[in-house]
Amino acid sequence: MLNPKELMLASTSVSGEYLTECPACGWECTHFDKVFALVRFREDAEPRYMSLDHRGVVEPLTKEQYPLSSRGTGRRHEFLLEGRCEACEKVWYESFRQHKGTTLRNTTDLD
Numbered sequence: 001m002l003n004p005k006e007l008m009l010a011s012t013s014v015s016g017e018y019l020t021e022c023p024a025c026g027w028e029c030t031h032f033d034k035v036f037a038l039v040r041f042r043e044d045a046e047p048r049y050m051s052l053d054h055r056g057v058v059e060p061l062t063k064e065q066y067p068l069s070s071r072g073t074g075r076r077h078e079f080l081l082e083g084r085c086e087a088c089e090k091v092w093y094e095s096f097r098q099h100k101g102t103t104l105r106n107t108t109d110l111d
């Protein structure tokens with residue numbers, strides 16, 4: 001069974017659920033208002049990039065508009081949850097990347 005504390009960086013349990021704390025300052029008031037996706041029709045196919053925001057707007061993106069596009073993408077899909085801290089305004093990404101039958105997850109920022 002997955003341990004939610006391991007799923008997100010610096011989380012604190014509250015009544016069986018976990019608060020996601022800012023990876024920069026540790027503040028617990030954080031927001032996830034946007035999701036980015038890199039999807040492939042099949043393994044190693046040309047990737048398509050898109051975002052979904054809190055208004056329900058789905059937007060196609062270019063590779064250059066996709067966060068973290070400079071790193072490796074794996075062979076299949078990737079989903080990024082964009083986190084933002086209410087206190088220090090730090091922006092970071094919780095990523096889930098599929099590669100060769102596995103799912104890699106990470107907490108990454110743009111700094």
Ligand SMILES: [Zn+2]
Pocket residue numbers: 022023024025026027085086087088089090
């Ligand atoms: Zn912060």
